[in-house]
Amino acid sequence: MAGAASSGELLDAAQRGDRAALARMLSVVERGGDEARRLGRLTHGLGTDAYAVGITGAPGSGKSTLTSALVDVVRQRGERIAVLAIDPSSPFTGGAILGDRVRMGDHALDDGVFIRSMATRGHLGGLAVAAPEAVRVLTAAGFAWVVLETVGVGQVEVEVVGQSDTTVVVVNPGWGDAVQANKAGLMEIADVFVVNKADRPGGDETVRDLERMMDMAGSRPWRPPVVRTVATSGQGAADVWQAVGEHRAHLGAGGGLDDRRRHRAAEEITRLVAARLLARARATTEGPRAAELAAAVARGDTDPWSAADELLAEPPAPA
Amino acid sequence: MAGAASSGELLDAAQRGDRAALARMLSVVERGGDEARRLGRLTHGLGTDAYAVGITGAPGSGKSTLTSALVDVVRQRGERIAVLAIDPSSPFTGGAILGDRVRMGDHALDDGVFIRSMATRGHLGGLAVAAPEAVRVLTAAGFAWVVLETVGVGQVEVEVVGQSDTTVVVVNPGWGDAVQANKAGLMEIADVFVVNKADRPGGDETVRDLERMMDMAGSRPWRPPVVRTVATSGQGAADVWQAVGEHRAHLGAGGGLDDRRRHRAAEEITRLVAARLLARARATTEGPRAAELAAAVARGDTDPWSAADELLAEPPAPA
Numbered sequence: 001m002a003g004a005a006s007s008g009e010l011l012d013a014a015q016r017g018d019r020a021a022l023a024r025m026l027s028v029v030e031r032g033g034d035e036a037r038r039l040g041r042l043t044h045g046l047g048t049d050a051y052a053v054g055i056t057g058a059p060g061s062g063k064s065t066l067t068s069a070l071v072d073v074v075r076q077r078g079e080r081i082a083v084l085a086i087d088p089s090s091p092f093t094g095g096a097i098l099g100d101r102v103r104m105g106d107h108a109l110d111d112g113v114f115i116r117s118m119a120t121r122g123h124l125g126g127l128a129v130a131a132p133e134a135v136r137v138l139t140a141a142g143f144a145w146v147v148l149e150t151v152g153v154g155q156v157e158v159e160v161v162g163q164s165d166t167t168v169v170v171v172n173p174g175w176g177d178a179v180q181a182n183k184a185g186l187m188e189i190a191d192v193f194v195v196n197k198a199d200r201p202g203g204d205e206t207v208r209d210l211e212r213m214m215d216m217a218g219s220r221p222w223r224p225p226v227v228r229t230v231a232t233s234g235q236g237a238a239d240v241w242q243a244v245g246e247h248r249a250h251l252g253a254g255g256g257l258d259d260r261r262r263h264r265a266a267e268e269i270t271r272l273v274a275a276r277l278l279a280r281a282r283a284t285t286e287g288p289r290a291a292e293l294a295a296a297v298a299r300g301d302t303d304p305w306s307a308a309d310e311l312l313a314e315p316p317a318p319a
Numbered sequence: 320m321a322g323a324a325s326s327g328e329l330l331d332a333a334q335r336g337d338r339a340a341l342a343r344m345l346s347v348v349e350r351g352g353d354e355a356r357r358l359g360r361l362t363h364g365l366g367t368d369a370y371a372v373g374i375t376g377a378p379g380s381g382k383s384t385l386t387s388a389l390v391d392v393v394r395q396r397g398e399r400i401a402v403l404a405i406d407p408s409s410p411f412t413g414g415a416i417l418g419d420r421v422r423m424g425d426h427a428l429d430d431g432v433f434i435r436s437m438a439t440r441g442h443l444g445g446l447a448v449a450a451p452e453a454v455r456v457l458t459a460a461g462f463a464w465v466v467l468e469t470v471g472v473g474q475v476e477v478e479v480v481g482q483s484d485t486t487v488v489v490v491n492p493g494w495g496d497a498v499q500a501n502k503a504g505l506m507e508i509a510d511v512f513v514v515n516k517a518d519r520p521g522g523d524e525t526v527r528d529l530e531r532m533m534d535m536a537g538s539r540p541w542r543p544p545v546v547r548t549v550a551t552s553g554q555g556a557a558d559v560w561q562a563v564g565e566h567r568a569h570l571g572a573g574g575g576l577d578d579r580r581r582h583r584a585a586e587e588i589t590r591l592v593a594a595r596l597l598a599r600a601r602a603t604t605e606g607p608r609a610a611e612l613a614a615a616v617a618r619g620d621t622d623p624w625s626a627a628d629e630l631l632a633e634p635p636a637p638a
Contacts, residue, residue: 268623301363308588
């Protein structure tokens with residue numbers, strides 16, 4: 001793919017297996033704007049049968065290793081799988097670099113696997129808009145499975161990944177001792193719990209702890225199974241994938257999958273509307289009067305709410 | 320402070336040294352909305368002389384320990400200081416709990432120190448709006464210094480802390496080996512570099528590495544000094560505080576402080592305008608037509624951009 005290819009040409013090439021074209025499409029999605037929008041027009045009706053699996057957990061819990069083991073399981077079944085590592089891109093993580101370098105190794109020569117880190121720099125709602133579009137692009141390119149994996153634990157990335165069709169939450173033995181974890185918050189997003197590094201001391205206790213937590217939560221239509229893994233050796237990965245399949249069957253049987261996808265689409269539309277309105281906000285706060293108001297707030301002569309009021313009372317710039 | 324106190328009553332109490340009233344004011348700021356706005360009306364003109372110091376760095380770099388050592392330095396000079404730990408509040412960190420419990424210990428009985436974690440749950444732009452208002456509340460309550468410290472490394476929290484009057488970036492020996500750090504991004508936000516745990520192997524190299532990085536960046540009006548610390552013993556903390564003071568003097572002499580504060584105020588106003596418009600977006604995407612469009616996107620019958628277009632063409636709901 002040399003020179004400036006149209007969205008349609010890129011999609012055609014990606015569907016023929018051109019990985020560079022696929023990578024370029026995902027870069028377009030990351031950047032957002034009009035080009036991403038043209039892509040969205042092309043991809044929305046393609047491959048709606050693909051299935052999105054979210055994988056999240058504390059840093060160091062072994063998410064990447066588990067993901068790699070799951071990729072092996074899927075490939076043994078002959079299905080194609082894409083992995084998107086969702087990266088918050090702060091100066092302390094340096095964005096997408098780490099993920100790509102470390103991960104590509106094992107699956108670099110396998111055309112049935114596509115692995116990519118995705119970072120959206122700065123623009124509000126960027127990740128929440130880009131991630132579902134990236135899933136559509138990958139499914140349009142023929143991947144039956146798309147794994148979304150969080151690199152860090154930022155609220156936005158966890159929310160985005162938690163909106164997958166099935167969300168896997170990875171913990172380690174001893175996690176219950178840490179004061180930090182918000183167990184109720186994890187219960188909200190988990191469809192499958194994985195206790196990774198289960199061969200370490202405290203593994204059984206951690207499984208019991210999770211089961212007890214779910215007993216206390218009372219009866220729900222789906223009780224997240226707790227699966228033990230040692231991801232470094234691949235142990236338990238097939239069980240995790242089976243649990244994902246069971247959750248998928250459960251959602252399919254009860255209409256829950258459609259509900260989830262409608263909810264995700266509604267959230268995506270809201271973010272797009274908000275992004276459009278944010279562009280209006282930036283235009284609104286760029287004029288000379290906005291600069292005067294900023295100086296007045298900095299001096300303590302007025303408060304920012306009153307400044308926002310005044311700017312919003314002006315006719316909004318066209319979006 | 321029993322029952323429902325007005326914003327004015329809370330402020331009066333906080334200014335008399337009532338810590339519970341101050342804590343309640345900060346909870347109001349965290350929640351946002353009309354009550355926060357009333358507080359903003361009261362606090363904007365008070366205490367504009369207070370100075371905001373940001374402290375950020377990778378997890379485990381010793382930011383909290385350094386902050387505690389800096390608090391000791393400030394208290395030895397008899398000045399009052401407040402610390403806000405900015406927390407991204409994902410289910411894996413559990414929000415503000417950890418910070419408060421661990422930190423309060425050393426300074427719990429000192430009226431000249433106020434320490435608090437701040438988490439804003441979910442609402443877009445929440446942190447960027449809440450943090451500067453929290454600084455105003457603390458300065459209105461008589462704190463001459465406010466330290467903003469990041470708990471994690473999320474992009475938003477680093478940006479918010481990086482907008483302090485002086486920003487301190489904490490690294491450790493060996494940091495340069497890690498592929499993750501985006502050095503250019505750190506150079507952008509750092510006014511003072513601290514090499515903490517400088518007694519460990521590689522400390523001298525790390526200092527040289529930072530100095531070389533600044534040599535390559537060429538001449539700038541302010542070259543961030545590199546200070547060595549061993550925060551656990553307090554070693555170097557006074558040097559860090561002196562560097563902060565020198566940067567403050569530099570900014571004051573050149574008008575840079577006013578520039579920074581105007582820039583911060585402009586950003587704050589933009590976020591408020593955006594938040595107001597986001598509320599409009601949510602109202603716009605709540606009706607029955609919005610639900611139909613979400614279902615159409617989920618089915619692949621249309622793309623989310625076209626759905627957003629249609630919703631935005633409708634007359635926007637009043638903000």
